[in-house]
Amino acid sequence: MLLQFPGPNPNDVDLKTTYDAVVVGSGAAGGMAAYVLTSHGLKVLLLEAGKYQDTGKVLHSMEWPYDHPRRGEMPPDHHALTLNEYTVRQSPYAQNSPYNKVQSYVQGWGGTDYSKTLVVDEKQHPYTGSRYAWVRSRVVGGKTNIWGRLALRLSDFDFKAKDRDGYGENWPISYADIEPYYDKVDLYLGISGHPENLPHLPDSKFQRPVKLTYSELHLRETLKGMGRVLTPYRAGVTTDGLKHNKYRSRCYGRGACDRRVGGCDIHAAFDSPTGLIRPAWDTGNLTMRTNATVYEVTVDKDTGKATGVSFIDSETRQSHQVKAKTVILAASTLESARLLLLSKSSQHPNGIGNSSGHVGHNFCEHVMGPGVSGFMKDLVGKPRTNDDGRPGSFYIPRFRNLEGKRSEFLRGYGFEGGSGTQMMPSSARATPGFGEEYKKHVREYAGATIEMGAFGEVLPRYENFVDLDPAVKDDWGIPVLRFSYEFGENERKMAKDMAAAGREMFEAAKFEVLSGSDEILPEGWSIHELGTARMGSDPKTSVVNQFQQCHDVKNLLVVDGSTHVNASCQNPTWTIMALCWRSCDHLADQLAKGEV
């Protein structure tokens, strides 16, 4: 018989015990920390600020839109912030909104009714300062419930980027250090892809790849002549199944991923609750408390070491303390930085782990927006095929600044794209006019469309940072983050090149270009925020060491995207999990030797 998951009444969780580790946050990083540490036999308490939501019960991934009273749209008193609102309004964006619930732009994608309980209410969770589209998910599993599934490795082109172009800092690790952990993550969680043998985008231990449409195959052939690669989407999805995880099914190509803002009710796509937390639970070593909003890391007055955390029950609003030998922050790049800054004490007057003054700084991410859309003439009017029965379409890895050839900007970008028929045809929105001609055009061009958009590395800069707002507090009375962050000249130059390169590739493939844009989406749009507690060897310029332990406080780890030294242009989730696994192995080893 399965143990009850996520456990009995949260109030029954034992707060008198001293746990081996308390993990704050249950997304990709927190789930991984819980899984690795419990597997080592350590007693772990996992604290999640949100509640538990069973995807299997709420997602209804194969429900047809016409069987839903609002065709999948959210209830009328909900509002998703629009692109325009981030631009013309000042944060906090939900201020003075007439709607009952206001959520980030993500809520406005397809499948909104599903994501409404996953994305935070901006009215309860304000933030201030410069423009930023901040997407937060407070629920067991965090943003892994809505993630885009692109699972890429970084390489020494990223870890040792400073050696190549002189900018920023190198990571204190190289690819060889993390490669075995990428392998572990691949094999344990499952990843779909096709090997390409690229030094800057190393191959994973792939399961069955997705197939390409005719236009994608044609573009792949065209790019070979340009020294570029189009590869099937590297999806963090098990396409062949996982014998060691009874909570996850293999992918059955239902193509529901994008219609529901990510999320998979058979858990073929990785999510932290089934991929990591349930296996951790089954060890018998995990305790989990939901609705636990951590607001402080507590410290020993004599040693300055972490002793545990204080949290507020999100519902009863009562404050609690819990003790642990080690504290592991995995609350997300921005929330973990907030927590470090909130934890002020006489030993740590600028916030715990912040003697360098770098917490909240070197904040970076991916810039997106520029892209191209068009169609392949040969496919116009052809019979329908099933083009979206797959967890992703294609990826074009970085090709800029790899071999000494220098662009107007540093670093690079990759393209994510898709093509062919979708349930809601993209040609319906793109076709002007109305009437019989319009209808015929939509029908005939739906399968011929192809589009792609770029994700580029935003350079980490000390002057891009978050700190605590001196006045504004959230619904629980906790000071909120204030953003001082904006894209710079390198990002703007890169964006121009993204648009030009996208068009160049489509024209080379003889696609008809319908539209192209070099317009940058607001800061935050990629949901890839990184770098606010970067790792390094020098305690003066970095927050954590290569094992993600705070230089100042060895029993305090930060294991989420905060510790990225640069953003790479490759999506971060797989790297976050590989680094976390490595750090937790190291921590378990140190605990066994009594060295922490």
Added chain:
Amino acid sequence: MNFSVDRRDVLKILTGSVLAGPPLLTAAEAGKPLYFSKEEFDLLDRLTEIIIPRDLHSPGAHDAGVAVFIDRRVAEAFLSEEKDAWKNGLAEIERLSMKEAKRPFLKAGKERQIDLLKKLAHGEDNPKSDGEKFFKRLKGATVFAYYSSEIGIHAEMEYKGNVILEQFVGYDAI
């Protein structure tokens, strides 16, 4: 045999007379609209059918219940501005019809109806007048409701997805 004219074009010529448009959904068939008056609803129903009409391939917006869906969504809209935009928009169509065709839209004849919408559709990318703004709203709602309907997904688009696949469909990356 080699036809110089597409088979479907031939059919279209032969059966042109049946394409005059379906009858309006009567109040009895539709039930009482939730938000719009009967007159407004009939106007909305005709407008959506002009935007996505029945053709030889599949039924149009009328049969797909587009106006019924829009009525339901506007009825539950949270902001009164949203509701007003629809009422005022339909009134604007009537005003323009009286001005240009000297009769209500539903009595203006198909040609004049299409002409009027064509003028409004010109500003689709950057609508300026009230009429152009309403056309954009109307078309957006019609497109969403039609292509998410049973008729739109299955009859019109012959959508093949949302099924369980043993193998992915498509080509191997070679």
